[in-house]
Amino acid sequence: MHELGITRNIVSIVEEAAKGRRVRRVTLDVGQFSGVMPDAILFCFDIVAKGTLLDGARLDIRKIGGRASCRTCHATFETATLYQACACGSHAIDRLAGEELKIREMEIEEAA
Amino acid sequence: MQILAKNDALAASNRGWFAGREILALNLVSSPGSGKTTLLERTIRDLKDQMLISVIEGDQATANDGERIRAAGAAAIQVNTGAGCHLEADMLAKGLLELKPAFGSVVMIENVGNLVCPAMFDLGEHAKVVILSVTEGDDKPLKYPHMFRAAKVMIINKIDLLAHVDFDVDSAIANARRINPEIVTLSVSVKTGEGLVGWYEWLHHEAAQVRL
Numbered sequence: 001m002h003e004l005g006i007t008r009n010i011v012s013i014v015e016e017a018a019k020g021r022r023v024r025r026v027t028l029d030v031g032q033f034s035g036v037m038p039d040a041i042l043f044c045f046d047i048v049a050k051g052t053l054l055d056g057a058r059l060d061i062r063k064i065g066g067r068a069s070c071r072t073c074h075a076t077f078e079t080a081t082l083y084q085a086c087a088c089g090s091h092a093i094d095r096l097a098g099e100e101l102k103i104r105e106m107e108i109e110e111a112a
Numbered sequence: 113m114q115i116l117a118k119n120d121a122l123a124a125s126n127r128g129w130f131a132g133r134e135i136l137a138l139n140l141v142s143s144p145g146s147g148k149t150t151l152l153e154r155t156i157r158d159l160k161d162q163m164l165i166s167v168i169e170g171d172q173a174t175a176n177d178g179e180r181i182r183a184a185g186a187a188a189i190q191v192n193t194g195a196g197c198h199l200e201a202d203m204l205a206k207g208l209l210e211l212k213p214a215f216g217s218v219v220m221i222e223n224v225g226n227l228v229c230p231a232m233f234d235l236g237e238h239a240k241v242v243i244l245s246v247t248e249g250d251d252k253p254l255k256y257p258h259m260f261r262a263a264k265v266m267i268i269n270k271i272d273l274l275a276h277v278d279f280d281v282d283s284a285i286a287n288a289r290r291i292n293p294e295i296v297t298l299s300v301s302v303k304t305g306e307g308l309v310g311w312y313e314w315l316h317h318e319a320a321q322v323r324l
Binding site: 002005006010013017028033035036081082083091092101102103 | 228232287
C-alpha cells in the first residue's frame with residue numbers, strides 16, 4: 001500500500017535531478033528487506049509518471065538479497081529472513097545487505 | 113539517492129526539535145485493536161502528577177481517539193491520514209506546531225493501526241513502542257519482522273485474558289528476540305493495571321535519558 005507514496009517519491013526525486021530534460025530509464029536498488037514490493041512499484045510507476053518528465057520511461061529494479069554478519073563468531077552469511085540465526089546459533093547479527101531502497105541510475109536525454 | 117531521503121531529513125529535523133526541548137517522543141505502533149488508546153488514557157491518568165503528556169493521534173478517519181485522550185486530561189491533536197496507512201515526518205512536524213508540547217514533557221505519537229508501513233517511516237521519535245495483545249498470535253513478531261526489529265520496547269497487553277486464549281507469552285518474547293535480541297519486553301493488563309509499574313518505570317528512565 002505504501003508503494004504508491006514511495007513511487008511518487010521516486011518520480012519527484014528523478015524529476016528534480018533531470019532539470020527539465022526527459023528521462024528514458026531509471027534503475028532502482030531494492031533490497032529483500034526494504035519493506036517494498038518491486039512488483040507494486042512497477043505497477044504504480046507508469047501511472048505516477050504520466051504527464052511528468054518520466055512519462056514513458058523504463059523502470060529497472062535490481063533486487064538485492066539479504067546478507068548478514070554474526071557478532072558472536074564473525075561469520076558472514078546469506079539470509080532470506082530477518083530472523084534467521086547464524087550457523088553458530090546466535091541471533092545477534094548485523095545486516096550487511098538487503099535493506100537498500102535507492103535510485104541507482106537514471107538515463108536522461110541530452111539537452112537539445 | 114535514498115528514496116526516503118526527504119522523510120529522513122524531516123525526521124532528523126523533528127529529532128532536533130525534540131532534543132532542544134528535552135522532550136521524550138515515543139511512536140506507538142500496533143495492529144488495530146491492541147489497546148493503544150486505552151494504554152494512553154490510563155497512562156495519562158496514572159501519571160498526571162508525575163509527567164506532562166500530550167498526544168498526536170494518527171488515524172485514517174474520525175476524531176474519536178483525540179476526544180478520548182482529551183477526556184483523560186491530556187492535550188491531543190488528531191492527524192487524519194485520509195488514505196494514508198502511516199504517519200510521515202512532515203505530518204508530525206505540522207502536528208507539533210499545533211500541539212506545542214511543553215519543555216521537558218512527553219509526546220506520545222499514536223500511529224495508524226498497521227504493523228507494516230509505519231516501520232519504514234522514521235518520524236524523529238526517541239523510540240518505537242510496539243504493542244501486541246494476547247488476542248493476537250504469539251508468532252506476530254515473525255510475521256511482521258520489520259516492526260519488531262525497529263521497536264525498542266514490546267508491550268504485551270491484555271494479559272488478564274491469558275486464561276482464555278492460546279497466546280504463549282514466553283514464545284512471543286522468544287520470537288521477538290529472534291529478530292531483535294535487545295528488545296525490552298513488558299507484559300501488562302491496561303484493564304487491571306497488572307505490570308503497568310514496569311511501563312511507568314521505563315517511561316521515567318527514558319525521560320531522564322533525554323534530559324542528560
